[in-house]
Amino acid sequence: MSRQRVWDLPTRLFHWLLAAAIVTAVVTGQIGGELIEWHGRSGLFILGLVIFRVVWGFVGAPTARFANFVRGSAAIRAYLRGEWRGVGHNPLGALAVLALLALTTAQVFTGLFANDDITFQGPLAVLLSKEASDQSRGLHSLVFYGLLAIVGLHLAAIAFYTRVKKENLLKPMLTGWKDDVSVPPVEHPHSPLRSAVAFAVAALIASSTVYAASGGLLPAEPPPPPAAVAAPAW
Secondary structure (H helix, E strand, O other): OOEEEOOOHHHHHHHHHHHHHHHHHHHHHHHOHHHHHHHHHHHHHHHHHHHHHHHHHHHOOHHHOHHHHOOOHHHHHHHHOOOOOOOOOOHHHHHHHHHHHHHHHHHHHHHHOOEOOOOOEOOOHHHOOHHHHHHHHHHHHHHHHHHHHHHHHHHHHHHHHHHOOOOOOHHHHHHOEEEOOOOOOOOOOOOHHHHHHHHHHHHHHHHHHHHHHOOOOOOOOOOOOOOOOOOOOO
């Protein structure tokens, strides 16, 4: 049995941090109140993770690159016939990854411009009119159900693979390694230095995006005018 590395550390960290951040965002958003600030912070953190994953999909390890796992209809048909052999995301799993990234981005993007008229206002809501901000809030609530659906499908797929196909998908995402004799090993040509540079580039782009999304590039609000001094009565 050949033991090979499937998921690199950045990909595994992204997966588990995104799961924790989504749970945090859902819980704090439902409870509201003083926790609504953490809802906004978790949304910005999710944005940083998604941007990092998109960049990593072009410069990361082979199994993390979109070009290596996003396939066409022929690969999907081969997978459904049981003829697909490979490591990492299968052709259907690739569609789920793209859907998750798209819906998560839409959820965060609409939240940046939304407001609830009570305790929360997105950091970029000042760029829109009140009507447009209200529409963004409505879309934010609508996309949430789509995001729940794709997360539910993801969990159902994990359960199906574990119980029916007797394949543990969680272990490789925890350890990075998989025991498999049916496919040839995947080569990881990146040197440690190249991987470190790629990680730094992805992290820099992600952090810069979060800074801009948090309102860091907006002009500072002018200070309030000084209070008028009442003239003496005498």
